[in-house]
Amino acid sequence: MIKPSICIVGPGIVGQATGKVLVEKGVRVGFLGIVKEQIEKLKKESYNAFTKDEILNGSYDFDITMFTVPTFTVNGRIDLSILEQASVDLGKRLKHFRKYHLVVVKSTVLPGTTEDLVIPTIEKYSGKKVGKDFGACMNPEYLRQETSYNDTLNPWIILIGEYDRKSGDRLELIYKNKFDCPLFRCEIKEAEMQKYIHNIFNATKITYFNEMRQIANNLCINADKIFKYSAISCEGMWNPNYGIKNKGPFDGSCLPKDIQAFCFWAQTSGFNASLLKTVIDVNNKLASKLGLHEFSFKSRDIL
Numbered sequence: 001m002i003k004p005s006i007c008i009v010g011p012g013i014v015g016q017a018t019g020k021v022l023v024e025k026g027v028r029v030g031f032l033g034i035v036k037e038q039i040e041k042l043k044k045e046s047y048n049a050f051t052k053d054e055i056l057n058g059s060y061d062f063d064i065t066m067f068t069v070p071t072f073t074v075n076g077r078i079d080l081s082i083l084e085q086a087s088v089d090l091g092k093r094l095k096h097f098r099k100y101h102l103v104v105v106k107s108t109v110l111p112g113t114t115e116d117l118v119i120p121t122i123e124k125y126s127g128k129k130v131g132k133d134f135g136a137c138m139n140p141e142y143l144r145q146e147t148s149y150n151d152t153l154n155p156w157i158i159l160i161g162e163y164d165r166k167s168g169d170r171l172e173l174i175y176k177n178k179f180d181c182p183l184f185r186c187e188i189k190e191a192e193m194q195k196y197i198h199n200i201f202n203a204t205k206i207t208y209f210n211e212m213r214q215i216a217n218n219l220c221i222n223a224d225k226i227f228k229y230s231a232i233s234c235e236g237m238w239n240p241n242y243g244i245k246n247k248g249p250f251d252g253s254c255l256p257k258d259i260q261a262f263c264f265w266a267q268t269s270g271f272n273a274s275l276l277k278t279v280i281d282v283n284n285k286l287a288s289k290l291g292l293h294e295f296s297f298k299s300r301d302i303l
Helices: 013-024 036-044 081-094 113-126 145-153 165-175 188-218 223-233 255-268 274-289
Strands: 005-009 028-033 048-051 064-067 101-105 134-138 158-162 183-187
Touching: 005 013, 013 028, 013 145, 028 036, 036 048, 064 081, 064 165, 081 101, 081 113, 101 113, 101 165, 113 134, 113 188, 134 165, 134 188, 158 165, 158 188, 165 183, 183 188, 188 223, 188 274, 255 274
Parallel strands: 005 028, 005 064, 028 048, 064 101, 101 134, 158 183
Antiparallel strands: 134 158
């Protein structure tokens, strides 16, 4: 079987890490970008790279296109203009295609983007039909900027959000027997949502410890020391399944009373506890929705 070839559209941090690792794994990869300096650097490193102007009709012979273009936030809203233009350009190229093509979105996008923007745009400009002439997947990345290459080379999970089984099979073929980590397949919207859960959880955890650090510092308590202890004692730190099941608001004899007492004390002492207050508010709203009393729920296992 002929090995499929991949075009990385948007050779930034994610695109270069993805493409370079796939090259090392024996995949034929091309990089397509609009920044000439970026493309020239890749060429000097002996990679197959080209600008948009260098691609002519009929010369785009890749089997898979991976979108790794940036999706900036502007005035609090996601800017999909670059992704939309990339979809327009790909649609025009696919218009001349006779073989099946797979489109993969690796850029971080809100749930519904792939199916509501990317696919319809490609269909419009190509005259092709998803599920028949081309497939579609959402394949989030989990790399860290400082260690992007190593994280891509040694992933801890690979997630494929697939439009249909054929699309998922084509993408799984790229990863199969090349990486030593779990591979999961799901729906496209689920993959899009999961990437935000991933990033926002990390942001929330950092914010929580920053808030607790500020309170500890105001009390002349060594935050670094007690955080190390917390990393061992907190079940939410060492049990990956803690809190993720659909069992409603947290309750029991300890959690409600302790967060309420600590938050009240912190606020009356002049300390910032805005995140803790939000935790209480969200929990109370969920309890109210379920017809439970705030902070007086029947004890249950919260795992």
